[in-house]
Amino acid sequence: LTVGKWILAHAQVPFAEHWNMFALSKPWVAYSWSNEVLFAWFDGVFGAHGLLVLKILLGVGITFSFAYCYSRICEDWFIGLLIGALVTAGCYGHFTLRPQSLVWCYFIWALYWADQIRSEGLTRKSSLFLVLIFCAWANAHITTAIGLFAVTLWVYDREELPRTVLVALLCLMGTFLTPYLGAEWLVFLGKSNHPFQHASIMEFQPANILQYPTGVLLFLSIWVLVFLIRRPFAVAYSQLVVVGVMFFGALVVVKFIPFAVIVLGLLLADMWRSSGTYRNAFGNLGEAVERLRTFTARIPREGLTFVFLCSAIVSVVKVWREPIDTAVTPVHAVDFFLKEQLPHPVLNDFGKGGYLMYRLSNDDGTLDYPVAIDGRTNVTPHEIWEKFSKTFHGQYGWSEFIDAVDPQTILWRAESPTSNILLNNTDWCLIYRSGSNEEGYLLFVKHAFYEANREKYKSENCDVPSETSLDVS
Known part of the structure; x- marks a missing residue:
């Protein structure tokens, strides 16, 4: 919020540090400047309640992005909503009004277009969206390297190597469309060892089973593993590399669990689509999902919607009365x-x-x-x-x-x-x-x-x- 106020007042991004006594006047890159400006504007106009509304909208946007993208990929709205709900649960423990939460939206949409390219080929539309997504991502956070890695390997095909290279270049080009002209990459490389230097910070600690998101990560992993055991050659090796790297990265640094569950959800959606009517590929889990579909179909949609709306209203009213938690904020x-x-x-x-x-x-x-x-x-x-x-x-x-x-x-x-x-x-x-x-x-x-x-x-x-x-x- 403070950096955002500075940018709004000076009509430029800072290139030096102005706020920390041990780093004054040293070069600094405000890599999340776009979010800071948005948050500061909302705070200046609407105050703490405006930030609360912005957080609610961000949560709704993340949930919608997961549900829509997974539904389109697996070509099944029920399964897409189910996977989206699980992935949302896996991200919930890390959700707050920070740029990293908005990055999850960029990540799932980048992977969605990567899946479209893998299925239908590279088009002008998909090329444009990739550039725009990575441009927005680069102006919000320095983790574009994660997206570049995942998208490139997801579209990788030995017979379509030029397409893979072109996709990587398009994503990379988007990351240079910032006020710092790509200097965020230098910051990313300089911070690559921070999870180990700052291991005492909670988000940089290893995952453990007592953490709620870790349970979701393991559940999705088991679901994927069941499919791989039954159909080991149905998934490309490059996709397995992405999933494996994200999974072990999440175990080492808990902050990366959202990236891992998003990729696992994508692989699940892709596997469900490729299995067609052959649900035995998922074993008893596939049968259980179909039974869940039958059960939920019997529930009146109007009644279920009413319950969800009431639950949401109660939750919003509770936090609206005290938008800032004074127990954790001084x-x-x-x-x-x-x-x-x-x-x-x-x-x-x-x-x-x-x-x-x-x-x-x-x-x-x-x-x-x-x-x-x-x-x-x-x-x-x-x-x-x-x-x-x-x-x-x-x-x-x-x-x-x-x-x-x-x-x-x-x-x-x-x-x-x-x-x-x-x-x-x-x-x-x-x-x-x-x-x-x-x-x-x-x-x-x-x-x-x-x-x-x-x-x-x-x-x-x-x-x-x-x-x-x-x-x-």
């Missing part, structure tokens, strides 16, 4: 910080730096005081990340990040071990607490500042008498 803590005009600089954690940027930014997207760290892994220097990681986890050398920032105020998550370390000394005084110990935020100030303003605050760890009590929300 809204009240930052409100207190701004109201009391606490001193800068502020020490914050990685996940909440973006929100702090947003609240501290001017109307033109600039900051009077840059943040210590934010959610952009391609901005924060590696040595700063290492220091932050020690601080956040309360490890040996936990004070290195604090020493590097030299803050006057600390905004920190209550569940972090460092919060307990700070509470057990009087160098930093706790003056505000929001939320719970499991999901809450603490505001600390230096002892000298607290001493100078002790009539305004009470600190539970510095033990200074005051007429007011600790503000707890």
